[in-house]
Amino acid sequence: MRFSQVLSKITKEGIGELTKKQANLPESYVRRTLQSVEWRNPRGYPQYMPKQIVKKKTYYNVEKPWTAQFQQNNAPNVRHRKVFVEPVLNWSFFVGDRVEILTGPDKGKQGTICEVIEERNWVLVEGLNLKLKSMGKTKNYPGSVIGVEQPLLINHEVSLVDPADLQSTQIEWRYTEEGEKVRVSTRTGRIIPVPIGAEATHDYKTKGTYVENKEKDTTDKDLTEITFKPTLSTFEMDVMKAEGIVETRTPSKTYWY
Amino acid sequence: MIIKFSRILGVVRNQLSGIRPSVRGYAVETLAGSLPSAERKTSSGVSATTTKPTKDLGPAKGLLAFFDSKDNWEVNEVRVGRSWRKDELRIKSNSDLHKLWYVLLKERNMLLTMLDEFNANVESFPSPERIDKVHESMVNLEEVVRERNKAYYLLETGETGERPGQLALNLLGMQFFFKTAEHVVPPKHNNHWFKTRRLGCDRREVAQFRLYHNEKIWLEKLRARRKLTRHVMKLYQKFPNIDEEALQAEFPEVNLEKVKRFKGAQGHYLFKSG
Amino acid sequence: MSTRWYPIYQKGNPQLRIFLTNFWMKMARPDPNQPENIVKFITPTQMSDHDIKQYLEKIYQVPVADVRSKIMEGKFRRVPQKGYIIKDECYRQAYVTMPPNCKFKFPDVTSNKAKREDDDMKKYEKTMKESYEKFQKKNAGRPGVPGWFGL
Numbered sequence: 250m251r252f253s254q255v256l257s258k259i260t261k262e263g264i265g266e267l268t269k270k271q272a273n274l275p276e277s278y279v280r281r282t283l284q285s286v287e288w289r290n291p292r293g294y295p296q297y298m299p300k301q302i303v304k305k306k307t308y309y310n311v312e313k314p315w316t317a318q319f320q321q322n323n324a325p326n327v328r329h330r331k332v333f334v335e336p337v338l339n340w341s342f343f344v345g346d347r348v349e350i351l352t353g354p355d356k357g358k359q360g361t362i363c364e365v366i367e368e369r370n371w372v373l374v375e376g377l378n379l380k381l382k383s384m385g386k387t388k389n390y391p392g393s394v395i396g397v398e399q400p401l402l403i404n405h406e407v408s409l410v411d412p413a414d415l416q417s418t419q420i421e422w423r424y425t426e427e428g429e430k431v432r433v434s435t436r437t438g439r440i441i442p443v444p445i446g447a448e449a450t451h452d453y454k455t456k457g458t459y460v461e462n463k464e465k466d467t468t469d470k471d472l473t474e475i476t477f478k479p480t481l482s483t484f485e486m487d488v489m490k491a492e493g494i495v496e497t498r499t500p501s502k503t504y505w506y
Numbered sequence: 507m508i509i510k511f512s513r514i515l516g517v518v519r520n521q522l523s524g525i526r527p528s529v530r531g532y533a534v535e536t537l538a539g540s541l542p543s544a545e546r547k548t549s550s551g552v553s554a555t556t557t558k559p560t561k562d563l564g565p566a567k568g569l570l571a572f573f574d575s576k577d578n579w580e581v582n583e584v585r586v587g588r589s590w591r592k593d594e595l596r597i598k599s600n601s602d603l604h605k606l607w608y609v610l611l612k613e614r615n616m617l618l619t620m621l622d623e624f625n626a627n628v629e630s631f632p633s634p635e636r637i638d639k640v641h642e643s644m645v646n647l648e649e650v651v652r653e654r655n656k657a658y659y660l661l662e663t664g665e666t667g668e669r670p671g672q673l674a675l676n677l678l679g680m681q682f683f684f685k686t687a688e689h690v691v692p693p694k695h696n697n698h699w700f701k702t703r704r705l706g707c708d709r710r711e712v713a714q715f716r717l718y719h720n721e722k723i724w725l726e727k728l729r730a731r732r733k734l735t736r737h738v739m740k741l742y743q744k745f746p747n748i749d750e751e752a753l754q755a756e757f758p759e760v761n762l763e764k765v766k767r768f769k770g771a772q773g774h775y776l777f778k779s780g
Numbered sequence: 781m782s783t784r785w786y787p788i789y790q791k792g793n794p795q796l797r798i799f800l801t802n803f804w805m806k807m808a809r810p811d812p813n814q815p816e817n818i819v820k821f822i823t824p825t826q827m828s829d830h831d832i833k834q835y836l837e838k839i840y841q842v843p844v845a846d847v848r849s850k851i852m853e854g855k856f857r858r859v860p861q862k863g864y865i866i867k868d869e870c871y872r873q874a875y876v877t878m879p880p881n882c883k884f885k886f887p888d889v890t891s892n893k894a895k896r897e898d899d900d901m902k903k904y905e906k907t908m909k910e911s912y913e914k915f916q917k918k919n920a921g922r923p924g925v926p927g928w929f930g931l
Contacts, residue, residue: 338752487600
């Protein structure tokens with residue numbers, strides 16, 4: 250499975266690989282929106298120095314980086330205390346995993362991971378470890394109460410559940426005989442497969458179920474069609490030939506220095 | 507009823523455009539823009555070529571290509587695929603690439619027009635990442651064209667056909683990549699250029715300046731290294747049971763054995779490990 | 781030669797052609813009382829009037845009678861709260877006149893907001909409020925009775 254191959258790392262921008270995968274956004278867009286550039290001189294002009302004013306520290310929370318809430322958290326005038334995050338060699342918690350909670354009011358309960366926040370070593374477990382919030386209270390309406398999942402540290406607040414006996418277990422990354430990297434329960438030796446839910450992105454649940462935008466997307470057939478035929482000509486010569494432009498003059502000599 | 511608070515707030519990822527309308531993201535001449543793309547294995551959009559026939563505009567109907575199709579005006583998100591990759595462009599003929607370029611160019615113009623219009627009305631622009639996807643595709647396309655031309659010139663002339671350049675010294679004795687320019691006059695007759703060019707460094711004062719400059723760079727590096735060390739020290743203090751292998755992998759240049767013995771690395775409480 | 785180097789032209793050279801132009805062009809909102817056959821564009825400063833004409837005719841197949849353009853200087857602004865001065869980028873503003881039989885009306889892109897307001901949270905709140913009101917109405921004549929009583 251592709252996801253088990255990912256040794257997820259926090260990238261240079263600070264954002265986690267898993268978050269990037271889930272966002273399914275182009276690199277440049279992620280970079281552009283993550284580092285809040287206050288001012289940037291236009292590039293490629295001699296009159297401007299290559300200078301920019303950037304807020305370097307990014308604060309990560311349960312909010313995903315492409316949300317408006319995240320942008321508010323990282324506005325130029327907002328400051329946060331420094332957060333220390335314990336480095337993790339191999340990320341082993343994916344969306345859809347069954348985990349047991351080891352602390353808090355829901356200690357001992359098992360649930361499914363619904364969100365992974367790699368930048369803080371956090372996971373959210375669906376319907377567990379809730380905090381109740383009252384919403385929309387007005388004079389005539391007492392407000393409705395909703396439960397909001399609170400994050401749990403992967404280091405010591407949750408542990409994966411062994412599918413063999415449904416007990417929490419420590420895991421280890423090992424290789425199968427086919428060379429595939431898998432999670433193995435240290436207690437029973439049973440392989441814990443990475444769930445399909447880990448593949449889901451903002452745009453699709455699985456790659457196979459993506460619905461093409463009929464207006465904008467290129468179809469698979471058009472994409473894989475091979476139309477290139479090697480000839481001894483440049484791009485310009487080819488296009489001129491296709492357009493029926495005949496050019497017999499030769500450029501005179503110029504010097505590069 | 508349990509609702510994922512964060513998820514509900516997170517649905518709208520278009521709101522970024524309203525907050526940070528960075529139209530200045532792409533340089534005008536140096537880098538080209540781009541066009542939307544498909545998902546899965548597919549990529550890129552073909553739609554922009556076919557302008558939407560609405561009403562009878564006469565010969566001016568080509569201008570409708572500056573606007574998105576009407577269905578996309580009122581939605582919060584326009585889901586499109588990914589950008590074209592180089593491998594996918596390499597199997598396309600030159601005339602196909604030429605056509606695709608103008609599809610992408612029109613799509614980019616459309617997106618820029620729409621972005622400006624939405625910003626002017628203080629509305630959030632749906633899926634601003636489309637601009638980046640188009641841009642990425644255009645950059646890849648240009649790279650592929652360049653590759654082909656290079657191969658031709660190398661075979662025919664033994665040179666890449668790219669703009670020549672080399673490492674040179676500027677007036678402050680610092681290295682930079684000097685890109686040569688095209689001239690009609692051969693260099694030995696072009697005295698004016700050689701007199702006015704600002705290359706090379708032969709002044710004594712520069713040596714002192716270079717010394718200070720190097721010191722500045724060195725100090726910056728030192729500061730960065732110390733900052734990293736302090737960070738690792740704090741990590742030791744906060745997480746006494748830290749996985750050292752992971753720590754070393756993340757900070758390969760820090761000497762863990764040394765940092766571990768720092769006073770600041772000693773925790774003053776017992777860590778409750780689960 | 782790289783696609784982005786514009787070669788020197790000398791007499792007798794082949795005609796210079798651009799195969800992959802990377803100029804962008806944006807249509808801008810019309811000024812008040814702008815005739816219907818005139819369209820306003822914003823382009824990079826490097827583009828000439830001739831470029832603009834060629835661009836529209838060749839890429840967009842729009843007939844162009846006349847182009848008038850000028851470079852507009854970007855505005856100088858003070859950054860709120862911070863106080864330092866920044867300048868917007870300069871751009872070229874072009875008025876393109878089409879033949880009198882061509883007419884183009886700048887569409888109103890953002891007027892219909894009905895579809896855009898599909899905020900899940902607001903919807904949820906609305907339904908909760910509605911059900912509460914329904915409950916209140918039902919229980920108006922019997923205060924203090926628990927909600928499950930009338931089931």
